[in-house]
Amino acid sequence: MSILVFVENADGQVKKTSLEAVAYAAAISEDVTALAMGNNIDQSELEGLGKYGATKVLHADDEKLNQGIIQAYATVISKAMESTGADILVLANSSLGAPVSARVAIKNDASLVSNVVALPDTSAGFKVKRSIYTGKAFANVELTKDKKILAIKKNAAEVKETGGAATVEKFAADLSDSEFDAKITNTDKATGEVLLPEAEIVVSGGRGLKGPENWGMIEELAKELGAATGCSKPVSDMEWRPHHEHVGQTGVKVSPQLYIAIGISGAIQHLAGVNSSKNIVVINKDPEAPFFKAADYGIVGDAFEVVPKLTEAIRAAK
Amino acid sequence: MKILVCITHVPDTTSRISFTNGDTEFDKSGVQYIIGPYDDYALARAVELKEQSGGSITVLNVGTAETEPTIRKALAIGADEAIRINAEPTDSLFVASEIANVAKDAGYDLILMGRESIDFNGGMVHGMVGELLGLPSVSPVMTLDIEGDTAKMTREIEGGKETIEVKLPFVAGCQEPIAEWKIPNMRGIMSARTKPLNVVEPSAGASATKLEKFEMPPAKGDVKMIDADNVEELVNLLKNEAKVI
Numbered sequence: 001m002s003i004l005v006f007v008e009n010a011d012g013q014v015k016k017t018s019l020e021a022v023a024y025a026a027a028i029s030e031d032v033t034a035l036a037m038g039n040n041i042d043q044s045e046l047e048g049l050g051k052y053g054a055t056k057v058l059h060a061d062d063e064k065l066n067q068g069i070i071q072a073y074a075t076v077i078s079k080a081m082e083s084t085g086a087d088i089l090v091l092a093n094s095s096l097g098a099p100v101s102a103r104v105a106i107k108n109d110a111s112l113v114s115n116v117v118a119l120p121d122t123s124a125g126f127k128v129k130r131s132i133y134t135g136k137a138f139a140n141v142e143l144t145k146d147k148k149i150l151a152i153k154k155n156a157a158e159v160k161e162t163g164g165a166a167t168v169e170k171f172a173a174d175l176s177d178s179e180f181d182a183k184i185t186n187t188d189k190a191t192g193e194v195l196l197p198e199a200e201i202v203v204s205g206g207r208g209l210k211g212p213e214n215w216g217m218i219e220e221l222a223k224e225l226g227a228a229t230g231c232s233k234p235v236s237d238m239e240w241r242p243h244h245e246h247v248g249q250t251g252v253k254v255s256p257q258l259y260i261a262i263g264i265s266g267a268i269q270h271l272a273g274v275n276s277s278k279n280i281v282v283i284n285k286d287p288e289a290p291f292f293k294a295a296d297y298g299i300v301g302d303a304f305e306v307v308p309k310l311t312e313a314i315r316a317a318k
Numbered sequence: 319m320k321i322l323v324c325i326t327h328v329p330d331t332t333s334r335i336s337f338t339n340g341d342t343e344f345d346k347s348g349v350q351y352i353i354g355p356y357d358d359y360a361l362a363r364a365v366e367l368k369e370q371s372g373g374s375i376t377v378l379n380v381g382t383a384e385t386e387p388t389i390r391k392a393l394a395i396g397a398d399e400a401i402r403i404n405a406e407p408t409d410s411l412f413v414a415s416e417i418a419n420v421a422k423d424a425g426y427d428l429i430l431m432g433r434e435s436i437d438f439n440g441g442m443v444h445g446m447v448g449e450l451l452g453l454p455s456v457s458p459v460m461t462l463d464i465e466g467d468t469a470k471m472t473r474e475i476e477g478g479k480e481t482i483e484v485k486l487p488f489v490a491g492c493q494e495p496i497a498e499w500k501i502p503n504m505r506g507i508m509s510a511r512t513k514p515l516n517v518v519e520p521s522a523g524a525s526a527t528k529l530e531k532f533e534m535p536p537a538k539g540d541v542k543m544i545d546a547d548n549v550e551e552l553v554n555l556l557k558n559e560a561k562v563i
């Protein structure tokens with residue numbers, strides 16, 4: 001099986017979710033080609049993809065591809081599938097990977113499954129397990145077309161180092177101007193922080209924190225843990241925190257190793273965004289808060305007392 | 319401006335999820351259905367755009383007759399007319415093909431829908447419709463303004479947002495905070511009864527996947543409660559039992 005993996009980068013660094021995608025592909029096949037876009041990515045980053053199982057890296061180093069234009073990316077990926085003869089495309093189910101994969105599916109008459117959480121079962125047909133109902137259930141789905149596209153849910157595949165260095169080849173996509181009909185005129189990005197959708201640990205605060213001025217202790221705890229910060233919907237609705245931190249059914253879905261919920265009641269819509277977390281810690285002063293039912297560890301207590309003590313204890317345990 | 323808003327008919331966000339028939343069917347008993355929350359945002363923005371600069375809003379749903387109350391609700395919120403493509407949706411490709419088939423010669427300036435449905439969370443239909451119609455597609459769209467023949471919007475990316483400009487027509491997958499949700503008022507509900515709801519037979523659109531079986535996640539173990547005065551115990555458990563810090 002020949003697999004193409006679309007690899008995303010942020011400021012020249014390959015994203016962790018893309019490493020997950022490469023490792024996922026390498027677990028299925030030895031014939032894995034990675035495809036990277038833009039000219040702002042280092043040769044060493046590209047060669048380094050070999051460590052995770054890519055044997056070859058195609059580099060579409062057109063400056064116009066430094067920005068993630070959905071249409072243009074879909075065209076480049078399709079051309080790379082054609083030139084490598086790949087029958088499977090693997091990519092991260094990210095804010096870019098997801099909309100791009102839909103267009104690639106049509107261009108290649110391929111079966112597409114998003115939010116894939118496990119390796120395929122190829123014993124009879126080609127079947128994968130995907131997360132549905134915002135993490136509340138799974139569906140096992142057969143991909144019936146010859147070509148297949150799998151968009152892997154974040155944190156669902158383990159990043160393993162299995163290989164050596166990959167060879168890097170330039171890939172000329174010869175794009176027409178019409179591929180760039182949508183123009184990105186500005187990018188506004190939080191830098192230097194752990195990104196919420198990809199974080200291993202998330203510390204989230206809810207309305208129980210009373211106001212934006214109290215987020216210092218959340219940030220401090222997050223910093224101590226190397227975690228991203230999140231919040232419940234009312235918190236972002238009231239603009240205590242930026243919208244992109246809002247976790248839940250209508251916000252960001254997270255699946256970290258550890259989710260710490262502080263002063264969040266655990267409404268079903270919030271739980272829907274966090275229920276694929278491996279471990280959940282809940283700190284709430286109300287012993288009846290529904291979140292305790294979804295938690296692995298719970299503390300009934302006032303966040304304003306518990307959180308600083310917890311930060312201190314983590315510091316001490318290092 | 320001529321706007322098409324595609325809506326899903328999905329279980330209410332508080333529904334208990336369970337399956338029947340050997341885990342091959344969603345158990346609908348006792349489940350309340352709603353317009354997909356992301357689609358609701360798309361519809362709300364369409365209503366605001368129409369209020370600003372006129373035009374018309376058509377809502378479209380691919381579904382059997384049981385989705386009609388959901389479609390009527392969209393009419394009550396402010397759509398002018400509705401199309402129901404009379405089929406049980408099988409997968410994203412099926413839905414996208416049916417939408418594209420209806421939209422291809424209809425001259426919509428804007429095709430809006432939610433970023434994803436909240437049942438299958440596919441997040442694919444907008445991109446597929448865009449590709450099938452040869453139009454740009456952008457998702458997830460957080461704000462959307464129209465100036466002349468140009469759409470100006472922001473798109474959510476991991477940890478931030480991008481500002482994007484594109485000429486109409488195009489397809490958008492929407493999410494909050496694109497608009498304030500609209501709750502239908504009595505006048506809306508009354509007028510929705512008489513607005514046209516056209517039922518169209520499907521064009522035998524193709525599927526690319528086959529659902530085999532549903533599965534529930536393994537049952538959660540009991541929560542371990544830790545005394546608020548003993549946070550060291552929590553640190554110890556996270557370190558040595560869960561091995562996450």
Ligand SMILES: Cc1cc2nc3c(=O)[nH]c(=O)nc-3n(C[C@H](O)[C@H](O)[C@H](O)COP(=O)(O)OP(=O)(O)OC[C@H]3O[C@@H](n4cnc5c(N)ncnc54)[C@H](O)[C@@H]3O)c2cc1C
Pocket residue numbers: 205206207208209231232233234235246247248249250251262263264265266267268269270273283284285286289301302303304331355
């Ligand atoms: C269609 C729809 C979609 C939605 N999508 C989302 C979503 O994506 N994400 C989301 O979060 N919500 C979502 N909601 C809203 C959701 O239903 C809840 O309203 C929301 O999650 C509540 O946020 P909260 O827990 O922060 O606030 P509250 O419900 O007000 O809970 C605050 C909690 O803090 C505790 N508390 C108070 N003071 C302290 C203290 N000093 N120390 C410790 N604990 C304290 C309280 O006991 C309480 O449990 C959605 C709702 C709808 C209808």
